[in-house]
Amino acid sequence: MDLTYTEEEQDFRARLRAWLAKALPELPARPSPDDWPGRRAYDLGWQRRLYEAGYAGLHWPVDAGGRGATPTQHLIFLEETERAGAPYVGANFVGLLHAGPTVAAEGTAEQRARWLPPVLRGDEVWCQGFSEPDAGSDLASLRTRAVRDGDDYVISGSKIWTSHAEVADWCELLVRTDPGAPKHRGISWLAMPMDAPGVSVRPLRTLAGSAEFAQVFLDEVRVPVANRVGAENDGWRVTMVTLSFERGTAFVGEVVACRRTLGELARTAKANGRWDDPVLRRRLGRLYGEFGALWRLTQWNVSEAERSAGGVPGIGGSVFKLAYSHARQELYDAAAEVLGARSLSLEQEWTLDRLSSLSYTIAAGTSQIQRNIVAERILGLPKGR
Amino acid sequence: MDFQPTEDQDDLRAGVRDLLAGRYGREALRASVDTGTTVDRALWRELGAAGFFALRLPESEGGVGLGLPEAVLVFEEAGRALVPGPLVATHLAAGVVPGAAAGTAVVSAFDLGGPLVAHLGEADAVLGASGVPAGEPVRSVDPLTPLHRVAVSGDVSAYREEGALLTAALQLGSALRTVELAVRYAGEREQFGQPIGAFQAVKHLCARMLVRAEVARTAVYAAAVTGDAGEVAAAKLLADEAAVRGARDCLQVHGGMGFTWEADVHLHLKRAWVRAEQWRTAAQAEELLAQELLGAAEGAVPVG
Numbered sequence: 001m002d003l004t005y006t007e008e009e010q011d012f013r014a015r016l017r018a019w020l021a022k023a024l025p026e027l028p029a030r031p032s033p034d035d036w037p038g039r040r041a042y043d044l045g046w047q048r049r050l051y052e053a054g055y056a057g058l059h060w061p062v063d064a065g066g067r068g069a070t071p072t073q074h075l076i077f078l079e080e081t082e083r084a085g086a087p088y089v090g091a092n093f094v095g096l097l098h099a100g101p102t103v104a105a106e107g108t109a110e111q112r113a114r115w116l117p118p119v120l121r122g123d124e125v126w127c128q129g130f131s132e133p134d135a136g137s138d139l140a141s142l143r144t145r146a147v148r149d150g151d152d153y154v155i156s157g158s159k160i161w162t163s164h165a166e167v168a169d170w171c172e173l174l175v176r177t178d179p180g181a182p183k184h185r186g187i188s189w190l191a192m193p194m195d196a197p198g199v200s201v202r203p204l205r206t207l208a209g210s211a212e213f214a215q216v217f218l219d220e221v222r223v224p225v226a227n228r229v230g231a232e233n234d235g236w237r238v239t240m241v242t243l244s245f246e247r248g249t250a251f252v253g254e255v256v257a258c259r260r261t262l263g264e265l266a267r268t269a270k271a272n273g274r275w276d277d278p279v280l281r282r283r284l285g286r287l288y289g290e291f292g293a294l295w296r297l298t299q300w301n302v303s304e305a306e307r308s309a310g311g312v313p314g315i316g317g318s319v320f321k322l323a324y325s326h327a328r329q330e331l332y333d334a335a336a337e338v339l340g341a342r343s344l345s346l347e348q349e350w351t352l353d354r355l356s357s358l359s360y361t362i363a364a365g366t367s368q369i370q371r372n373i374v375a376e377r378i379l380g381l382p383k384g385r
Numbered sequence: 386m387d388f389q390p391t392e393d394q395d396d397l398r399a400g401v402r403d404l405l406a407g408r409y410g411r412e413a414l415r416a417s418v419d420t421g422t423t424v425d426r427a428l429w430r431e432l433g434a435a436g437f438f439a440l441r442l443p444e445s446e447g448g449v450g451l452g453l454p455e456a457v458l459v460f461e462e463a464g465r466a467l468v469p470g471p472l473v474a475t476h477l478a479a480g481v482v483p484g485a486a487a488g489t490a491v492v493s494a495f496d497l498g499g500p501l502v503a504h505l506g507e508a509d510a511v512l513g514a515s516g517v518p519a520g521e522p523v524r525s526v527d528p529l530t531p532l533h534r535v536a537v538s539g540d541v542s543a544y545r546e547e548g549a550l551l552t553a554a555l556q557l558g559s560a561l562r563t564v565e566l567a568v569r570y571a572g573e574r575e576q577f578g579q580p581i582g583a584f585q586a587v588k589h590l591c592a593r594m595l596v597r598a599e600v601a602r603t604a605v606y607a608a609a610v611t612g613d614a615g616e617v618a619a620a621k622l623l624a625d626e627a628a629v630r631g632a633r634d635c636l637q638v639h640g641g642m643g644f645t646w647e648a649d650v651h652l653h654l655k656r657a658w659v660r661a662e663q664w665r666t667a668a669q670a671e672e673l674l675a676q677e678l679l680g681a682a683e684g685a686v687p688v689g
Contacts, residue, residue, distance in 0.1 A: 001394065001454045002387050003610045009386065072386050263682035270679060282668065285675030289619030293604035296388075300603045303388040322596050368585075374595055375588035379568045382583040 003299065005072070013076050016055070020084040023049055027087070033210050033352075036091075040125060040167040043090035047122030056120040057096070064104035065116050071302045075252065082256040091164045095119035095126035099172040102189070102242045106230045115170070115191060127168035129159040129192065129216060130239070137369045139174075140183045140236060144218060146175035146190070152222040153177070153190065155198075158215060161363075165201045165214035168194050172242070173223075178233050187235035189242075191227045198222075208355035209346070243365075251324055252298055258331055259291045261350075265331075269338045283334055290327050297323070318370045319378070325360035325367060332357045388606070390458065397451075398458040404435055405466040411649070414467055418652065423529050424470040424491050424507040433488015437463075437472075438479045442486055448479065453547070453609040457554035461605075464558025464628075467652055469529035471504045473551045473663075474512050477544045482510045495539035496548055496663045503659065505533035513539025527655035541664075546617050549664040550608055553620040556628035556660050557605050559653050560598040563628075563635035566650065567591050570639055581638075590638055594631045601627035615677040622670040628657035 005013070027046070031038030050056045059074040060066020069077070089096055100119045103111055118124035135141045144157025155175055162171070171192045178186030192199070198221035203211040230238040266284055269275040301316050332354035336343035343351055361367045375381045390398070408428060417425065432438065440456050442448020456476070463472055474494035475485050484490030493504045494512035502511060505520045520533030541548065568591055571582030581587045601623040608616035632654035636643035643650050661667065 001390055001606055001610050003607065005386050262678060266675075266679045266682040270683075275679070278672075281675045282671035284678060285671040285673070286622065288678040289604070289615075289622050289670070289674045290600070292616060292619050293600050293607070293623055296603040296607040297600060299386065300388050300606075303386055307387065307389055316599075319596050319599050322592070323600050368589070371589045371592035372585065374592040375582075379564070379591055379595060381568060381571060381588050381591060382580050384579075384583040384585060384588075 005076070009072055009076060012073050013080060016077060016080050017084070019053055019055075020080060020086060023053070024084060024086060030087075036164075036167050036211070040091045040164075043087060043092050044122035044125070046087040046090075047092050047096075047120075051121050056122075057100070057116075060101065060104055060116075060120075064100075064112055065120050066104070071306045075299065075302045078253040079256050082253040083260075088253070091125050091167060092119070092122065094128045094164065094168075094172065095124065095170075098128060098242050099126040099170070099191075102172065102238060103191075103229055105241055106189075106238050110226075111191075111229060118169075124169040125164060125167055126170045126172060127162050127165045127194070127216075129162060129171040129173035131159060131161045133158055133160045133215070137366055139239070140187065142174055142176060142187065144173075144175050145179065146177050146188065146223070148177075148225070149222075151225050153188075153225060153228075155190075155192070155218050155221045155223060157218050159218070160204075160215045161213050162201075162216050163213045165194070165216050166203060166211075170194060171216070174235055174239060177235075181233060184236045186233050187239070188232050189229045189235040189238040190223050191229065192221065192223050196221050196223065206356075207358065208352055251321065254328070255291060255295050255298055255324065258328060259288075259295065261331065261335070261353075262288055262291060265335055265338050272338070274338050274340070280334070280337055283337070287327070287331055287334060290323075291331075294320070294324055294327060318365075318373045321364070322367055322370050322374070328360050329357045388603075388610075390454075394455060394458055397455055398462060401435070401437070401459050401462040402465075404431075405462055405468065409466050409468055414649070414652070417469060418528050421528070423531055424504060426491070428468075429470065429475075429491060430488045432468075432472075433486065438476045438488055439486035440476070440479075442480045446480055446486075448486060453550065453612060454606065456551060457557075457605055457609040460551050460554035461558035461561070464555035465562040467529075467559065467562075467649070467656060469656075471508065472555070473548055476551060477548060478510065478512055481512075484509065494544065494548065495541050496544075496552075498662065498666065500534050500536070500538065501532050502535050503530050503532055503663075505535070506531060511539065512544060513541040525659075527652070527659050529652065530656065530659045545664055546612070546614055549621045549670075550605070550617045552660050552663050553601075553605050553608070553617075553624035556621075556624035556657060557598065557601050559657055560594070560601060560624065560627035560631040563631040563650065563653050564591065564594045564598055566653075567594060567635040567638040570642075574640075587638060590634045594627075594634050597623075597627040598631060615674055618665060618670040618673045618677075621665045622667055622674070625657070625661040625667060629654065629661055632657050 031042050057066035058069045058077050062068035096119060100116055103115050130139060132142045146153035146155045171194055173190045173192045175188055175190055176186055177188040198219040200217045201214045203214045206212050274280055297320055332350060335350040336354060376383055408431060436449040439448040440451050444450040471493040475492040478485035478492035480486060482490055482492050485492050490509040491507050492510045492512060493502055493508040502520060508517055511517055518535045518537050520535040523532045523534050525532040571587050571591060572580050574581050604620040604623045608620040632650060636650045639648055639650055642648050
């Protein structure tokens with residue numbers, strides 16, 4: 001058990017920190033949250049800077065155009081960029097963290113050459129076409145159909161909760177290619193161009209008032225068979241690769257951000273007198289302990305992944321997501337207590353964060369589904385009938 | 386950064402687990418409940434011979450020369466086996482009280498923050514006091530932790546951090562053990578034609594237990610590596626909660642059986658309650674963490 005960093009890792013951190021100190025002041029002003037074209041340009045501009053500085057696809061394998069960095073270096077990258085207040089991966093999230101690693105792991109040489117470099121350079125944005133209106137957490141019950149017609153699939157159906165759909169170039173799409181097969185078989189993973197005829201996007205408004213995600217309608221959309229990643233009807237297995245990337249790495253930088261927010265909460269409470277309330281003070285102390293432990297859990301999971309050297313993160317990500325998503329909601333409830341009635345103003349950044357934190361126990365597998373995963377796959381409890 | 390246990394640390398843990406499984410298994414545990422033997426002097430000496438108490442004493446002083454990370458792994462195993470007796474206080478007394486390192490002396494401590502002292506009747510010494518003070522027996526909630534009320538008080542502040550951390554390690558072992566007990570029972574006990582562990586309500590109880598225990602585990606290990614006071618407080622806070630709530634959830638999974646004397650669950654719960662009062666309570670840990678948070682926030686360079 002060792003929490004010190006090697007000389008090489010310290011050197012990596014120092015060079016990154018120096019680069020961030022130079023790069024960040026040159027960034028343009030952040031666009032408003034609802035300006036999606038502006039957000040796309042801003043996020044991809046940041047990606048381009050990372051690419052030029054040699055930090056793009058840090059955790060991707062070298063033969064996929066990445067840097068082949070160790071999990072610890074990736075952790076340092078996420079920690080330092082967050083600490084410096086650098087932009088979040090944003091619109092490039094699906095490409096960099098889901099679709100890209102999936103294509104890198106499962107795609108052909110041609111597919112990797114076509115799709116991976118534009119993600120790393122910040123030229124193309126991906127979105128995720130997994131969820132469907134009636135499927136909810138039962139992802140395998142999807143009904144979007146793809147029927148083979150010559151060299152194309154002809155696709156009809158609908159996807160929902162699709163983040164960044166309005167500004168995406170590509171969609172990682174799950175379709176049913178064999179309706180007669182058991183529901184986990186008969187699914188295929190396709191890369192669909194978002195400008196294909198028959199694709200229409202209807203933005204959905206979140207409870208925070210913003211348009212974060214959309215419903216996507218597919219009306220006889222033609223996608224070349226060559227865009228299929230993995231074998232026909234083998235899409236469920238490919239999807240599990242995608243989801244393990246999602247659960248393994250999605251929230252690392254945010255833990256650092258939450259610890260910074262806690263510091264701001266303490267300063268604010270001290271300034272407005274709320275710190276003298278022992279109940280609130282103890283609550284903030286507890287959260288400080290919890291987020292410290294969550295940061296250590298991140299380091300634990302990363303060092304475990306590093307030692308196993310499998311590349312794909314393990315299911316320990318479910319334990320982390322469960323603990324983190326609930327702690328994040330507690331954090332912003334505490335923020336509301338620090339602010340009092342001021343928390344009712346939407347001009348408070350913490351109020352918007354409080355609203356958005358409500359999605360954390362739902363998105364990427366609800367807490368209830370995560371508990372089933374923990375109980376069945378880690379603890380070995382029997383599946384229900 | 387390699388936060389995982391080393392091979393030597395894994396071996397040490399496995400050795401202690403084997404020793405305790407052979408020497409203090411379930412039958413021994415129940416026998417001590419039945420006979421009221423709360424400190425088994427022979428077991429105490431065997432633990433001493435295995436280096437349990439002298440683990441962190443330098444080799445030049447006859448110890449094993451290991452550190453806090455090794456100690457928490459060993460104490461985690463003792464917590465899992467529910468070994469009774471003042472393990473933490475005797476370990477802290479190694480090199481201070483003659484016989485503690487070898488396990489020939491039993492040492493308790495003024496670690497309950499008030500007039501109560503655990504295991505006073507069996508103690509050869511009490512940390513924080515000169516000699517063994519007189520005390521009136523008090524009926525204890527935990528059948529394996531006898532309590533006495535004493536008139537004097539003692540100062541154990543010099544031992545507080547390490548005492549809190551090692552107690553957290555005991556709580557962690559107990560929490561992980563109650564997850565195992567609950568999962569085993571949920572897989573065996575059938576109702577409505579299937580194991581109760583197939584019911585989502587029961588599954589989710591077990592999953593919550595594991596999440597609390599895993600978060601506590603990294604907190605305890607990290608505190609052992611850094612020795613940081615705030616991390617020790619967080620480790621105690623989270624491990625206390627994992628042990629107490631874990632035992633309660635385990636009891637719930639056991640249903641009516643869990644409310645009987647025969648099930649072991651109540652022994653875990655009662656011991657967890659005792660430990661939660663030792664060295665650093667939840668309220669004290671939260672206040673300490675709050676001060677650390679404010680100190681760090683006020684000292685920090687503004688971000689962005």
